[in-house]
Amino acid sequence: MQDPQISVLPSGVRVVTDPMPAVRSVTLGMWVGIGSRDESPAQLGASHFLEHTLFKGTEKRTARDIAEALDAVGGEMNAFTSKELTCFYARVLDDDLPLAFDVLADMLVDARNTPADIEAERQVVLSEIDIHLDTPDDLVHSDLSELVLGQHPLALETLGTVESITGLHRDTIHDHYLATYRPENITVAAAGAVDHDQLVRLTDQLLGDLGRPGGSPPLRTPPAGYGARELRIRHRPTEQAHLVLGYPGLDQLADDRWALRVLNVALGGGMSSRLFQELREVRGLCYSTYSYSSSYRDAGLIGAYVGTAPGKVDETLGCLRSELDRVRVDLTADEVARAKGALTGGTVLGLEDTGSRMSRIGKQVATGVPIVTVDDALKRIAAVTTDDVQRVADRLLGQPADLAVVGPFAEDEADRFAPALA
Missing domain, CATH: 3.30.830.10 (Metalloenzyme, LuxS/M16 peptidase-like)
Known part of the structure; x- marks a missing residue:
């Protein structure tokens, strides 16, 4: 190759x-x-x-x-x-x-x-x-x-x-x-x-030069700070409540970004993930739950989502927060191995599609991130240890969280959501 x-x-x-x-x-x-x-x-x-x-x-x-x-x-x-x-x-x-x-x-x-x-x-x-x-x-x-x-x-x-x-x-x-x-x-x-x-x-x-030479790339500055324990309730007369707990994440060049990718899969990236197994399979609280990580050139964000019946919000949110706290201390080697396998398989399967390969190289060069070849990416994933993932989980998910809620709730119901931000 x-x-x-x-x-x-x-x-x-x-x-x-x-x-x-x-x-x-x-x-x-x-x-x-x-x-x-x-x-x-x-x-x-x-x-x-x-x-x-x-x-x-x-x-x-x-x-x-x-x-x-x-x-x-x-x-x-x-x-x-x-x-x-x-x-x-x-x-x-x-x-x-x-x-x-x-x-x-x-x-x-x-x-x-x-x-x-x-x-x-x-x-x-x-x-x-x-x-x-x-x-x-x-x-x-x-x-x-x-x-x-x-x-x-x-x-x-x-x-x-x-x-x-x-x-x-x-x-x-x-x-x-x-x-x-x-x-x-x-x-x-x-x-x-x-x-x-x-x-x-x-x-x-x-x-050529597009007929517009002599410019310069945009001047960008990182966020001066992140939100902490902030809550937004957006009222919608929906049949389901939508909840996302979020934390500051990692930028695109952070050394720990590979461990974060493994953590994200183990936490909420598939049917065997913590959130899916506990919130959906064991407790039956939701149809959809997952986690995600958004990384920018100089900032990042982590989110954990669940959609549930409005009457189940308190129990579901308590369970979501409990899983986020628990994953900080008790990730197993088996979970990390499964997550690394999923990342490796997804990376290799993406090689078969010209669109995903174009996006991979185009985004890296356009954002000024050094190109990481597929072989390099597989080596980086393989090198992630359980201790690495545990350390990143504790560091990132131990930060003060923010909570966004969309559903049939009024703004004066903020007190019911406060325990998730404690």
Whole structure:
């Protein structure tokens, strides 16, 4: 297996490839090192808005032209925005890589962002926010992020708010595009049937310096502090209560991040995990429960979720907190071994998919994280010991927690949730 190959063009654009000789397809991604954390209050939601409007047309292609170009060759194209990155990607046959590159590059270089397109897409984005607000098991995690990360751009919802999107002017959005879609913020990544030198040539020819040279990456500062023992109750007349206990986590470069990954699997990452076995299988308190870890360049967050009947909230929350406390002191070697096996299997199985491999290398290069090859990752996982996981569990889950609740509760019911934050 070849290691990923990286080139940095004179313009500042980075190119990284992960060849897979046995396949006939390729997944191409163009990563922009800009996300919601890089927006000013007046720009809130602009990065995600641009993810939409770049598909609306360029100087030489209409929105229909963009859609038909890849449909005509059986390709797929999409995009997503996160708190630190925006990615436009396409999956095509190897012979159609130049076409996919031309279409994506055209969007990044010459998007029109016309007032008419902005107004048409504004309603789409507002509908997306409405869906988020109407999805309690999604909304509760946004609330937890704001509690844990506090007064920091990382805490804010990537979609923006109804108020911010309604008030965004076309010039604000287009100026954000011109200021951030610059060569020093761009990473081109591809995995599958791809030749590195060919991709470098395409990048040089079709992206160049995007006609906007001389910029600099966004200046970012880490959170000044984290929330502690904070509670948010969001009333919704739902049939199920949604609860998330959260803690500060680890950033993307932390030495203990491998032990945290193992801990996350053992705690709430599968059917054999602590939370699933105790809350669902033994006590029958819920259908869904899990844990997760979100890592950013300079911050992190850990969450433990459970959805339960409103009448079972007190018992369920007590059990959830009990499991989080217990895992700090009594993780077994068998649990750690199972978690490491699950991580190893998931990592290797991901090698069979060009999309996951493109995302792996693209995200690492775009965020400035040194590339960790698959072999290196497997070695890091194998090296994690039970003592490592126990130490990380005690350190992180021993911190003061925050709690987000979405369900049929009033704000004046805060006292009933206080024991979980004690």
